[in-house]
Amino acid sequence: MKIRTLEQLRALAEELRAARDHRPCVRVCGGTGCRARGSEEVLARFKTLLQETGLAEAVDVKFTGCHGLCERGPLVSLAPQEVFYQGVEADDVRAIVTETLARGTVIERLLAQDPVTGKHARREQEIPFYRRQHRLVLRFNGILDPTDIREYIAVGGYQALGTALTHLTPEEVIEIIERSGLRGRGGAGFPTGKKWRMARAAPGSRKYVICNGDEGDPGAFMDRSVLEGNPHSVIEGMIIGAYAIGAAQGIIYVREEYPLAVRTLEIALAQARDYGFLGEEIFDSAFSFDIEIVRGAGAFVAGEETALIAAVEGRVSEPRQRPPYPVHRGVWGYPTVINNVETWANVPLIIERGPEWFASLGTATSKGTKIFSLVGKVMNTGLVEIPMGMTLRELIEEIGGGAPPPREIKAVQIGGPSGGCLPKALFDLPIDYESLTEAGAMMGSGGLIVMDDRTCMVDVARYFMDFLRDESCGKCLPCREGTNRMYELLTAICEGRATESDLELLEELAHVVKETSLCGLGQTAPNPVLTTLRYFRPEYEAHIRERRCPAGVCKALIRYVINAERCTGCLACLQPCPQQAISGQLKQPHVISEERCIKCGICYEVCQFGAVEIV
Amino acid sequence: MREVEAIIERYGAERRHVIAILQDIQAQFHYLPREALLEVAARVRIPMIDLYSIATFYNGFSLIPRGEHVIRVCLGTACHLKGGTRLVEALERELGVRQGEMTSDGQFSFETVRCVGACALAPLVLIDGRYYPKMTQRKLTQVLARLRRARPAAEIAR
Helix, strand or coil: CCCCCHHHHHHHHHHHHHHHCCCCEEEEECCHHHHHCCHHHHHHHHHHHHHHCCCCCCCEEEEECCCCCHHHCCCEEEECCCEEECCCCHHHHHHHHHHHHHHCCCCHHHCEECCCCCCEECCHHHCHHHHCCCCCCCCCCCCCCCCCHHHHHHCCCCHHHHHHHHHCCHHHHHHHHHHHCCECCCCCCCEHHHHHHHHHHCCCCCCEEEEEECCCCCCCCHHHHHHHHCHHHHHHHHHHHHHHHCCCEEEEEEECCCHHHHHHHHHHHHHHHHCCCCECCHHHCCCCEEEEEEEECCCHHHHCHHHHHHHHCCCCCCCCCCCCCCCCCCHHHCCEEEEEHHHHHHHHHHHHHCHHHHHCCECCCCECEEEEEEEECCCCCEEEEEECCCEHHHHHHHHCCCCCCCCCEEEEEECHHHCEEEEHHHCCCECCHHHHHHCCCCCCCCEEEEEECCCCHHHHHHHHHHHHHHHCCCCCHHHHHHHHHHHHHHHHHHCCCCCHHHHHHHHHHHHHHHHHCCCHHHHHCCHHHHHHHHHCHHHHHHHHHCCCCCCCCCHHHCCEEECCCCCCCCCCCCCCCCCCCEECCCCCCCEECCCCCCCCCHHHHHCCCCCEEEC | CHHHHHHHHHHCCCHHHHHHHHHHHHHHHCCCCHHHHHHHHHHHCCCHHHHHHHHHHCCCCCCCCCCCEEEEEECCHHHHHCCHHHHHHHHHHHHCCCCCEECCCCCEEEEEECCCCCHHHCCCEEECCEEECCCCHHHHHHHHHHHHHCCCHHHHHC
16 A cells, blocks of 8 residues: 555554554564574464464464574564563473463573572563663564564654655755754764765755665674664655655665675665665655665775775775765765665654754763674674663673673774774763764774773784785775784784784884775774784783783784693593694693694583683 | 676666676676686777776685685674684685685685674574684584585595
């Protein structure tokens, strides 16, 4: 059916809500993390069992987007009981159906448990991981079935679009976005309203809007989760943006490594066309617009806007000099607005609740919320959304639950390969664009990688440099050569072959690459080196002066030994050793032959008594 | 090649669709066969050198065939911190090939990938599209042994 008026849409939402409200609902997390842990099997088991027990008609079972707490998946939430189960396996499903669904009894062993108090949390909101969050963009992520547009409509979806098209002029929409203070969530934080205004004013017979879903930062999956969990919020934002700048065509550029996101988007776009939110004369206005998907073929640099344009045009993804900016000369030479997934998803919210409401969240210069993927050496790995201005400490220690004991958190890497490593001493820093940039890192797209005392900061810098030299497109010399030479220097340090002067050279080179590279990739490539040098210089010096890796990571500088007091002589490490480097008898302490050992670490991995030590 | 013909039809023989066309060819054959590239170049009327530069620029394309089983080790930041590199080394030892290569019997292809966005499962290995979460060198060896055993006896004899 085609929706023609805002009243018609509201009536439909009302009708869908009324039809839905009284039915119990099982929501199984369909995020990538939970799927990998078997949530597809859990969903299938629910369907068969409900069929068997004759409850299939009375209970809704569905996949939703990512619930966020990936660490404890597969996650299942039940409504209206408001029970949140974690670590659910297919074999637990029978108990959930017969006890919780049929009788309302809560199964304690499937509830989250507070590590400190030992108390079980029945509802999502009672879990510390969720309690401190402010989920706006993600508010429907664990609730809606992303493959059914009616669910989005039932919660008020597309009403912001209806309001914009029937009650606001394009200029008024731009003014609202400007007043809200929304800034780009892709990394640099450019004011969104200002970008739109420039594109609207730019002369051009055609204009484009693009959603940048080329989430290339390793360790980041915010955009993926939004696209997979609530694709319509992004599509609605894009349609509003297109109306504001006067574009008739939109493009969603999404990585091919995210096949589920591509599939979900295809379904969502088809449904949006069926309901008339895309196509000719949307909401009976003079405005027509449609969106196509372009799949990225795998290039980190394609996240840079001019490189993305090249990829969309079917060329090698190389950036070009700016200006002219894409708002003046973008796809095929026409004015183009490129915004990140999360930025677009914020737009309907701002129209719906007003710019003043949005501007009341966050700090003076950074408004609203930000989604982070909290990963690495932290207890609660997952997806979190917090108001801007929260401190790193609150995010990492309260929401993230700190490091798994007995380890201790040492640093956090924020902003992906373009960002930086910040030490624990700076954890009281508020999360906003300016504070992070001042500290040498950047907001980036929202990857937050927690590091503990077993993380070597030189190795981390080397890791990012390896990534960047591989992903550098090669167009400009400073980036192409600079990243390779920095990588060589970092490798020499990790292998204990470097001298003090290498450290100076590394620093000098980092500054040169930063100042002379063509695009954002090269200009920010030295950040991981510069921040680790700034905050963790003693680690570099230990590698150079003492030929020692304090974290016990750099292979050339460590040895594996067996602590004879701890070794129980269980023989477990003998067979897996690919070198037959371990000798010993049952119940006698074993010994590693240093000559044969290739430091693969398997013995360390298999020993259950902590007897294998790194020295 | 009939499949290539069908893929070009699907998008239209236009320059701007060339990446999508190559992606579908890659999905169908698991690499970009030379004949397929020549056909695309002729149909879309772009110089082979341009097509070659696209095919070698993007990580999603491969110019060499892939093995029966494709093993991909994630080397995203979270996976790196939790030992992804050790998994790469273990595979190099076990399979006797380097990353990006195929074993001589055509059974395994071994690649690395920059983050698949499932960081809670780090370190992660994908085998034939299936996720193996929180992988260890030990578990990896066991999975490899299972895949080797699963191979039909007739094929091994050959």
